[in-house]
Amino acid sequence: MLAKKGLVGYILKNNRRLFQASNPERILEIIKEKEDILSPIINNLKEKYSKTREKEETNFYKGKEGLKTVFEDQLNYKEILILGASPKAYEVLKFYFKWYDKARKQKKIKSRIIAQSRDVKKIPLAEIRYLPEKYSNPVAVNIYGDKTAIILWAEKPIAIVIKDKAVSEGYKQYFELMWKIAKR
Numbered sequence: 001m002l003a004k005k006g007l008v009g010y011i012l013k014n015n016r017r018l019f020q021a022s023n024p025e026r027i028l029e030i031i032k033e034k035e036d037i038l039s040p041i042i043n044n045l046k047e048k049y050s051k052t053r054e055k056e057e058t059n060f061y062k063g064k065e066g067l068k069t070v071f072e073d074q075l076n077y078k079e080i081l082i083l084g085a086s087p088k089a090y091e092v093l094k095f096y097f098k099w100y101d102k103a104r105k106q107k108k109i110k111s112r113i114i115a116q117s118r119d120v121k122k123i124p125l126a127e128i129r130y131l132p133e134k135y136s137n138p139v140a141v142n143i144y145g146d147k148t149a150i151i152l153w154a155e156k157p158i159a160i161v162i163k164d165k166a167v168s169e170g171y172k173q174y175f176e177l178m179w180k181i182a183k184r
Contacts, residue, residue, distance in 0.1 A: 005030060061159040064093060070142075070149050070159045071100055077144040080104075080111045081175045084140040085128075087119040088153040114175070114182045129182035143171045 003009065006026050010017040061070055074080050090097060101124055104111070111126040116136040122128070142149040146165040152158050162168075 056164045058163070059161045061161065063156065063158075064096075067093060067151065067157050067159055068096060070151070070161055071096075073147070073161075074142065074144045074149075075100075075103055075107060075109065078109060079144065080109060081143040081172065082111060082113040082140060083143070083171070083175050083178060084131075084137070085113045085115040086136070086138060086140055086153050087117050088138055089140070090121075092153055092155075092157050112175075112179065114178050129179060129184055131178070131182050141171060141175075143168055143175060 007022050007030075008019050009022055010019045012018075061067060105124040109125065111123065113123070113126055113128045115128055115130050117133055118130055138153045140151045140153065142151065146163055146168050148162045148164075148168045148171045150160045150162075
């Protein structure tokens with residue numbers, strides 16, 4: 001087998017085979033040959049993979065700075081849907097939303113909001129509808145692009161951001177149903 005690959009050679013001497021190793025560089029030549037054969041196939045597969053599959057990911061954010069990261073990411077999209085906007089958001093991030101709403105207004109990013117309480121203030125470029133207060137809770141869902149952020153508004157807030165088109169589309173459908181039910 002090694003002889004077939006050119007890694008060893010032999011000579012016959014007195015009806016006996018005497019083996020001798022070939023130059024070790026031959027091992028690298030064999031590997032290079034296989035790499036040359038596989039390289040175009042791998043490149044073709046990588047190209048198909050990147051075209052057909054968008055990267056899905058789930059990220060967890062903790063604390064006020066983590067939430068700011070989530071909200072600043074939303075500023076890269078044309079529309080933000082908020083299901084379950086809570087006045088607790090203004091308690092947790094006291095002065096942040098003044099800056100955020102100003103930045104959102106400058107970028108002309110619209111928002112549709114289903115609030116849990118009539119305490120949610122008027123916001124620029126936002127249409128707000130309300131659910132009965134008996135359904136109030138500290139969880140909100142923000143849907144933007146192919147991302148869905150599930151946010152727990154608490155003293156130690158957390159957010160889970162899921163980047164997946166199917167998940168965001170599912171939540172958008174749920175949002176649209178709730179939008180029809182919510183009151184102006």
